[in-house]
Amino acid sequence: MSSGSTPSANIANTLMLRAFTDERLPRPPVWLLRQAGRYLPEYRATRAKAGGFMDLCRSPSFCAEVLLQPLERYKLDAAIVFSDILTIPDAMGLGLSFGVGEGPKLAHPLQDEASIAALRVPDVSSLQYVFDAVAECKRALTQNGVQSVPLIGFSGSPFTLACYMVEGAGSQNDFATTRRMMLQRPDLLERVLAANEQIATDYLAQQAHAGANALMLFDSWGGVLSPAQYERFSLASMRRIIATLKARLPNVPIILFSKGAAHSFAAMAAAGADALHVDWQSDLSLARAAAGKQITLQGNFDPLLLTTDVETIQRTVGETFTSFDAKHRYIANLGHGITPDAKPELVAALVNAIRA
Amino acid sequence: MSSGSTPSANIANTLMLRAFTDERLPRPPVWLLRQAGRYLPEYRATRAKAGGFMDLCRSPSFCAEVLLQPLERYKLDAAIVFSDILTIPDAMGLGLSFGVGEGPKLAHPLQDEASIAALRVPDVSSLQYVFDAVAECKRALTQNGVQSVPLIGFSGSPFTLACYMVEGAGSQNDFATTRRMMLQRPDLLERVLAANEQIATDYLAQQAHAGANALMLFDSWGGVLSPAQYERFSLASMRRIIATLKARLPNVPIILFSKGAAHSFAAMAAAGADALHVDWQSDLSLARAAAGKQITLQGNFDPLLLTTDVETIQRTVGETFTSFDAKHRYIANLGHGITPDAKPELVAALVNAIRA
Numbered sequence: 001m002s003s004g005s006t007p008s009a010n011i012a013n014t015l016m017l018r019a020f021t022d023e024r025l026p027r028p029p030v031w032l033l034r035q036a037g038r039y040l041p042e043y044r045a046t047r048a049k050a051g052g053f054m055d056l057c058r059s060p061s062f063c064a065e066v067l068l069q070p071l072e073r074y075k076l077d078a079a080i081v082f083s084d085i086l087t088i089p090d091a092m093g094l095g096l097s098f099g100v101g102e103g104p105k106l107a108h109p110l111q112d113e114a115s116i117a118a119l120r121v122p123d124v125s126s127l128q129y130v131f132d133a134v135a136e137c138k139r140a141l142t143q144n145g146v147q148s149v150p151l152i153g154f155s156g157s158p159f160t161l162a163c164y165m166v167e168g169a170g171s172q173n174d175f176a177t178t179r180r181m182m183l184q185r186p187d188l189l190e191r192v193l194a195a196n197e198q199i200a201t202d203y204l205a206q207q208a209h210a211g212a213n214a215l216m217l218f219d220s221w222g223g224v225l226s227p228a229q230y231e232r233f234s235l236a237s238m239r240r241i242i243a244t245l246k247a248r249l250p251n252v253p254i255i256l257f258s259k260g261a262a263h264s265f266a267a268m269a270a271a272g273a274d275a276l277h278v279d280w281q282s283d284l285s286l287a288r289a290a291a292g293k294q295i296t297l298q299g300n301f302d303p304l305l306l307t308t309d310v311e312t313i314q315r316t317v318g319e320t321f322t323s324f325d326a327k328h329r330y331i332a333n334l335g336h337g338i339t340p341d342a343k344p345e346l347v348a349a350l351v352n353a354i355r356a
Numbered sequence: 357m358s359s360g361s362t363p364s365a366n367i368a369n370t371l372m373l374r375a376f377t378d379e380r381l382p383r384p385p386v387w388l389l390r391q392a393g394r395y396l397p398e399y400r401a402t403r404a405k406a407g408g409f410m411d412l413c414r415s416p417s418f419c420a421e422v423l424l425q426p427l428e429r430y431k432l433d434a435a436i437v438f439s440d441i442l443t444i445p446d447a448m449g450l451g452l453s454f455g456v457g458e459g460p461k462l463a464h465p466l467q468d469e470a471s472i473a474a475l476r477v478p479d480v481s482s483l484q485y486v487f488d489a490v491a492e493c494k495r496a497l498t499q500n501g502v503q504s505v506p507l508i509g510f511s512g513s514p515f516t517l518a519c520y521m522v523e524g525a526g527s528q529n530d531f532a533t534t535r536r537m538m539l540q541r542p543d544l545l546e547r548v549l550a551a552n553e554q555i556a557t558d559y560l561a562q563q564a565h566a567g568a569n570a571l572m573l574f575d576s577w578g579g580v581l582s583p584a585q586y587e588r589f590s591l592a593s594m595r596r597i598i599a600t601l602k603a604r605l606p607n608v609p610i611i612l613f614s615k616g617a618a619h620s621f622a623a624m625a626a627a628g629a630d631a632l633h634v635d636w637q638s639d640l641s642l643a644r645a646a647a648g649k650q651i652t653l654q655g656n657f658d659p660l661l662l663t664t665d666v667e668t669i670q671r672t673v674g675e676t677f678t679s680f681d682a683k684h685r686y687i688a689n690l691g692h693g694i695t696p697d698a699k700p701e702l703v704a705a706l707v708n709a710i711r712a
Contacts, residue, residue: 184665223637226637226638282582283583307532308536308539312539
């Protein structure tokens with residue numbers, strides 16, 4: 001039996017998984033987006049040993065090493081596999097690289113009909129190193145047959161992957177090249193989305209088979225779209241991915257995160273996921289009102305808090321949990337990844353304030 | 357009697373002003389954010405003659421020259437005074453400059469308590485060059501005592517001005533310095549906002565007295581805030597500005613634009629403005645549903661359309677006006693300013709498609 005069908009078997013701390021049920025919890029579980037990251041000196045040390053960022057992602061043992069680092073410092077209730085959403089475009093042969101001090105680049109972006117016609121859905125086995133990382137991360141979490149906290153696997157959403165694949169890099173102008181294709185040749189963009197949907201579905205399923213106890217879809221750029229565009233070019237494909245995964249792996253919770261798409265919380269809540277991640281530009285109470293009480297919410301503390309001070313963090317957590325029921329279907333987290341300038345001692349302050 | 361109390365006296369084309377009433381119009385009026393801008397070769401020529409960007413803003417005759425340029429090319433139903441929102445921080449002595457190929461910089465940003473304590477609200481007469489530009493723009497629009505189209509005056513919102521004043525420049529990280537002040541020392545940010553509110557109110561009133569027929573509040577960065585933060589740190593001060601202006605100048609329509617704050621259309625609609633500008637990441641039909649039928653909407657075509665092709669523009673305009681009643685309380689416009697890479701012939705295509 002795969003771990004996917006019994007996600008909480010042999011897990012010591014199941015608080016995060018219980019937040020997907022109707023149970024009232026003694027306190028909200030907490031984990032943090034990019035909890036293994038550059039703000040930690042020990043992460044930077046491992047990263048230096050590994051070489052480039054993708055060398056780190058390609059090494060299951062280094063992935064497991066950085067996975068454990070925040071768990072040793074902070075009382076966290078979950079861990080996320082160390083990887084990157086651009087593994088898929090990389091497997092498609094688009095020539096991924098990370099320059100020093102720069103974001104990702106793709107040497108072969110999909111900016112014309114010919115390159116899109118030539119796009120092939122890679123065999124999921126080309127991403128075996130990620131599944132190996134999942135398995136190694138799970139082993140690292142496990143002692144005497146008991147896994148300490150749940151392990152989360154993830155993928156970029158079809159639209160977000162398409163943004164990088166068409167643009168060839170990150171963007172300072174809301175992925176104008178991708179959106180121009182959407183306006184002029186929506187059929188081309190939809191071909192890219194269809195390929196991404198197919199591989200992302202298998203990619204997530206394989207991560208569950210390798211040991212992930214929950215899965216998360218990162219739609220980092222769905223928020224550059226209007227609500228109608230979001231429905232057509234982002235949510236529709238995520239809805240299909242979720243339906244397929246739920247048919248194959250009914251017991252693996254799925255978390256959906258479309259950053260900047262608060263306009264569509266109601267539609268997201270109806271997309272079949274178990275939880276919605278809420279960004280820091282939203283209010284949890286409004287997200288709850290829009291999404292309803294039958295879905296779990298995750299988020300939405302501002303990563304900027306981790307550059308302030310203990311008193312500001314404690315006050316903010318107190319105010320947030322006054323206006324929002326944090327003990328029912330809620331997983332505390334940030335609204336976006338920890339930034340490199342976050343102070344490790346303030347991460348502790350946030351985790352402690354949430355647990356208090 | 358000031359022009360502010362009779363905004364449509366002696367204006368040949370009043371279509372835009374009629375869009376603030378309940379009248380059903382034969383077609384939507386149209387003007388474009390940053391219609392006088394770098395995409396036009398004749399603008400670049402004037403800009404080169406003027407010297408720096410602020411030299412252009414400080415010259416009423418050059419302001420009038422660039423104001424007329426898009427009106428000579430396109431059948432537009434309104435013009436906006438040529439100026440910049442950073443005139444107010446400049447008048448406050450914060451040391452505004454525009455480097456070559458760079459955005460604005462303030463030499464003396466407000467990043468500590470002492471500099472905020474020293475902040476003084478400037479006398480509105482220090483902005484006389486803007487009121488002179490308004491008057492000169494109005495003269496340029498007027499022939500034989502008849503003004504061709506309405507003239508719009510504008511100001512940055514208190515929050516958006518504060519973003520620049522605290523950050524000292526634009527931002528790639530959602531104005532983290534300003535938002536950190538908001539989290540740690542909201543009292544300091546509120547002092548900056550209070551100063552901005554006071555001067556922005558007088559600044560807008562004086563533009564109306566100088567001849568502006570409508571006024572617009574640009575809250576370019578309100579969208580970096582959560583809904584609760586937006587209410588407290590942005591909308592509250594705009595609501596007070598609007599109330600004061602409505603008491604002084606009851607017949608001058610006011611347009612409110614908070615980019616990226618679609619979550620708060622209902623609250624904005626209740627803020628006392630005559631119109632809401634809708635950004636390109638919103639849908640007009642959803643904005644209408646949230647804001648109600650008693651307020652005018654303006655916007656929200658994607659500036660990116662002006663880098664596509666005629667067919668895409670015609671199709672998009674057709675689709676937009678199928679799902680939205682464009683003849684009642686609506687002013688066609690872009691959802692954000694025209695970008696320098698816009699093609700002038702596509703601006704014509706957009707204006708013609710809207711008028712068709």
